[in-house]
Amino acid sequence: MTLSLDDVKRVANLARIEISEDEAQQVLMQLSGIFDLIEQMQAIETSNIEPMSHAQDMIQRLREDVVTESDQHMLFQAIAPQVEAGLYLVPKVIE
Amino acid sequence: MQWEIVIGLEIHAQLSTQSKIFSGASTAYGAQPNTQACAVDIALPGVLPVLNYGAVERAIKFGLAIGAKINSPSIFARKNYFYPDLPKGYQISQFELPIVQGGSVKIQVGDSEKIVRLTRAHLEEDAGKSLHEEFHGMSGIDLNRAGTPLLEIVSEPDMRSSAEAVAYAKALHTLVRWTGICDGNMQEGSFRCDANVSVRPRGTETFGTRCEIKNLNSFRFLEKAIDFEARRQIEILEDGGSITQETRLYDASRDETRTMRSKEEAHDYRYFPDPDLLPLEISREWIEQVRAMLPELPEARRHRYIQDFGLTVYDASVLTAAREIADYFENTVKQLPTQAKLCANWIMGEVSGRLNKENIEITQCPVGPKQLAELLMRVSDGTISGKSAKDVFDSMWQGEHSGNADAIIAAKGLKQISDDGEIEKLIDQVLAAHPQQVADYHGGKEKAFNSLVGQVMKATKGKANPGQVNMILKKKLLE
Structure with missing residues (x-):
């Protein structure tokens, strides 16, 4: 699979990362290198191998359904840029 | 041309846990803004999600109630998008290997029964709430709801009318309350529906292009939105046009759906397994334990x-x-x-x-x-x-x-007089007091009989059994 410059720009946009034309070229080279590696790995026979969803071979521990957190919004909001009536204020967004 | 409507529903049921799906913050409704949003819910750096046993148990319960397969392992994935009420920049959801797969629900429409198949049901966290009014041109964010456990229940496109869609939604609504996994409160948003609607010429196999309608928070709106949307699509097709795949919003005040975003603007969520969460394994024993709890x-x-x-x-x-x-x-x-x-x-x-x-x-x-x-x-x-x-x-x-x-x-003193003797005595008195009606009756006037029944009932203050009075009176008049 070859990556195009447009792919790079699209991914950057989706990830909300601003990149210049030069940076996009550079990233294209780097990402293409990674894709080459992936392509080499594709050659390996994997049909008998169970897909891995996590790097560690462990299972998820669960917590009991009880409320353990208390209200700390004053503390959290001390570092927020703008707060009013207990709400975090952000630039207006309407879809 | 005869058209057929094809509908599939996605229902978000808020699970009735005390705490959130990945944190120990409370899920109680109606608290002051942000007082129930802890460090995990507001995504402070370094926090890690820990899965709630109660949320998993409720999902298993649902799966068993609809005869579905419970996947083990089941995997959590990140669904990536940017919105201020989603502080992590991704929602923890499930993509491959959802906890519940398959299953079906029987619905009743009129006199006929129908089976609606389910595709899947997966666990995920809810987002916060954005308030767009009155903040000097800014939006206010309340993250109390962020991290509330949801079960997203996805049906196959098995419904063929708005009535069937409503019957299915109601059947699920009954089931989640019945099993106690969700309180079903639609006003508070505990049970929300999205509908996928398309139309096709009756008799054809391939599906038409579908539109997804969001914001359906009552059964009545679900019905009206589907009816409006189907009419809209049929009109376009009959005029020789084509349907654009898009997400539409139902506006109840105008009873219409309108474009929210088109396919070009559609989100590319770039799902991938969440490295913060290990695979969830559900043992046979656990499933059997939950099965034993089912009413x-x-x-x-x-x-x-x-x-x-x-x-x-x-x-x-x-x-x-x-x-x-x-x-x-x-x-x-x-x-x-x-x-x-x-x-x-x-x-x-x-x-x-x-x-x-x-x-x-x-x-x-x-x-x-x-x-x-x-x-x-x-x-x-x-x-x-x-x-x-x-x-x-x-x-x-x-x-x-x-x-x-x-x-x-x-x-x-409401006890009915059912003693024949007592009623006979009253009837004798009534007959003696109304010789004219008796004569009319014998002269062939049926109406006179009803009038006499009325008199007897009046005499008993309505406490006699009318059937019994009829019978005895008839007998007396023949004597």
């Missing part, structure tokens, strides 16, 4: 009511719309096993009517099932008439005589 389900009860009590499909459906109603019915019938139909009529009529009027739940009904049975016993053994029973019920509701039916009947 008898609505469908099984419906079947039993029809088989054992001889109720109609309609009556059985109404009585199993909620577990509390079904329990009330069964506790009434337990006292009066031969009178199931009478019990059903009273619960669906007098009891529900009064509950609606006073806007209270059946669990708060001042007349309990045992009391109701005591009243109905007096109807079925002929002590009081059905009409007087309504008066007695009213007094019981008010708590008169501690709500004891027999005490109220005695105090009000």
Whole structure:
């Protein structure tokens, strides 16, 4: 699979990362290198191998359904840029 | 051309846990903004999610209730998008290997039954809330809801009318409340529907292009939105146009759907397994434990009511719309096993009517099932008439005589006169006092008979059994 410059720009946009034309070229080279590696790995026979969803071979521990957190919004909001009536204020967004 | 509507639903049911799906913050509704959003919910750096046992258990319960497969392992994935009420920049959801796969729900539309298949149901976290009014041109963000556990239930495109879609949504609504996994409160957003709607010429196999309608927070809106959307699509196609795949919003005030975002603007969520969460394994033993906790389900009860009590499909459906109603019915019938139909009529009529009027739940009904049975016993053994029973019920509701039916009947003197001798005596008096009507009757005027019945009933203050009066009066007039 070859990556195009447009792919790079699209991914950057989706990830909300601003990149210049030069940076996009550079990233294209780097990402293409990674894709080459992936392509080499594709050659390996994997049909008998169970897909891995996590790097560690462990299972998820669960917590009991009880409320353990208390209200700390004053503390959290001390570092927020703008707060009013207990709400975090952000630039207006309407879809 | 004949068109066929094809509908699939996605329903988000908020799970009735105490705490959030990945944190120990409370999920209680209506708290002051951000007082129930902890460090995990607001995504402070370095925090890690820890999965809630109660959320998983409720998902398993649902899966078993619809006869689905419970996947083990099941995987959590990140769904990436940017919005201020989603502080992490991704929602933890499931993509491959959802916890619940397959299953089906039986629905009833008119006289016909239909099976709606489910694709899957997966666990995910809810986002926060954005408030767009009155903040000097800014939006206010409340993250209390962020991290609330949701079960997203996805159906196959098996429904063919808005009525079927509503029947399916109602069946699920009953089921999640019945099993206690969700409170089903639609006003508070605990149960939300999105509908995928497309149309195709009747008889064709391939699906038309679909539109997804969001924001359907009542069964009535679900029905109206689907009807509007299907009409819109048919009109476009009949004018030679084509449907654009898009997400649409239902505007209840105008009863129409309108574009929210088109496919080009559609999100590319770039799902991938969440490295913060290990695969979830659900043991056989756990599944069996949950299965043992399941109550008898609505469908099984419906079947039993029809088989054992001889109720109609309609009556059985109404009585199993909620577990509390079904329990009330069964506790009434337990006292009066031969009178199931009478019990059903009273619960669906007098009891529900009064509950609606006073806007209270059946669990708060001042007349309990045992009391109701005591009243109905007096109807079925002929002590009081059905009409007087309504008066007695009213007094019981008010708590008169501690709500004891027999005490109220005695105090009000409502006992029917069923002694033949007593009725005969009254009839003799009435006949003697109204020779003209008697003569009219013998002269062939049928109306005179009714007038005489009326006189007798009046003489008994309505306490005689009208059937009995008719019979005796006829006999007397022939003498």
